[in-house]
């Protein structure tokens with residue numbers, strides 16, 4: 001209730017004082033500074049910032065040092081790090097061949113296939129077995145593994161769930177680890193995922209560590225392959241395109257699994273740790289007003305990405321989310337550079353493990369360094385430097401904040417689209433679930449390189465990047481002072 005009152009007062013004040021609000025740091029936010037940080041974070045040296053990796057630790061150290069030089073306060077037991085344990089997997093070797101008519105063809109990592117983040121190891125030579133959606137629920141009347149011997153073989157399944165008749169399968173865990181576990185229990189020795197060919201958005205082999213909870217299979221390779229590779233693996237035996245195969249299953253709702261004649265050879269080496277240390281990075285700028293300094297604005301972004309594979313490829317994550325991370329730093333700098341410091345306190349926060357399911361943000365809300373009921377707003381940025389306009393999410397759940405964003409944008413940045421959503425979104429979700437107001441900043445049409453090796457600094461839209469960061473700064477400055 002008190003929070004609502006504060007917000008209403010902010011809006012009332014805003015109407016009177018706007019646009020004379022004090023936005024001194026605005027001009028300090030420049031794309032040339034933003035891009036410098038993005039270039040470092042997405043460099044080869046940091047190898048895709050997989051949480052728990054050396055590259056991630058370097059990124060975290062970089063921010064801690066910047067926070068020290070800015071004079072932010074370490075508020076996590078006197079540290080800039082909030083440490084916790086996560087599971088971690090390092091992919092050390094990846095080789096994949098198709099053997100057809102005694103001809104061995106080597107597939108290209110990062111183009112034809114990628115390893116799933118939590119792939120196990122394995123040296124395999126076997127036939128391919130196509131197993132539809134990879135679902136085995138005989139009691140519910142559907143079993144892609146019925147009457148099929150997958151023992152000692154590699155299965156190929158659609159990555160996602162069917163769209164039809166989902167209710168009988170609602171108990172089914174759609175995570176890739178669960179699909180892998182199902183195949184493993186049937187006797188398979190490895191699994192290949194291909195995205196559904198008839199899905200509205202085509203998906204290239206993306207780097208991902210979002211494999212869900214469940215059993216880690218240390219000796220069971222899990223790969224995602226390109227559509228063209230799946231076509232090649234199945235063509236001889238099905239005489240149908242991948243799209244027709246999906247149509248066939250979707251219309252008849254009957255499995256069409258089959259052992260195929262094509263042979264693959266796979267050699268994966270990975271090293272899994274159940275517990276590895278990682279950290280959120282955070283620094284506080286204390287408010288100047290005796291009372292208001294006990295209220296907090298959080299400016300956040302996730303620092304982690306999906307790492308590298310086999311020493312051959314890495315996912316730079318320039319847009320996802322070196323862009324948001326760089327923004328957190330430049331907004332902190334803008335506040336410190338402006339003549340007047342904010343009245344409310346501002347917590348600058350970088351999350352780890354967004355890419356495995358928001359564990360960093362979840363850990364923070366359950367172990368917050370500031371009282372949750374004193375957090376006025378969370379402004380979270382995720383993928384803010386590619387595309388063509390600014391989308392501010394969670395506006396339906398935090399309409400007052402959204403209106404403030406809209407008003408400021410209409411004068412200063414003029415780049416916000418109408419559309420928004422409810423329910424948080426990625427790292428904002430754990431805050432939303434605790435009843436905390438917040439906005440989620442992202443750009444529209446900016447996902448062309450998402451989780452690909454091509455998410456590089458040179459693909460970014462720098463003027464849009466700068467505008468988005470300025471908008472977040474203006475909103476936070478407004479909230480912190482009024």
Ligand SMILES: [Zn+2]
Nearest residue numbers: 305320355451
């Ligand atoms: Zn991501």
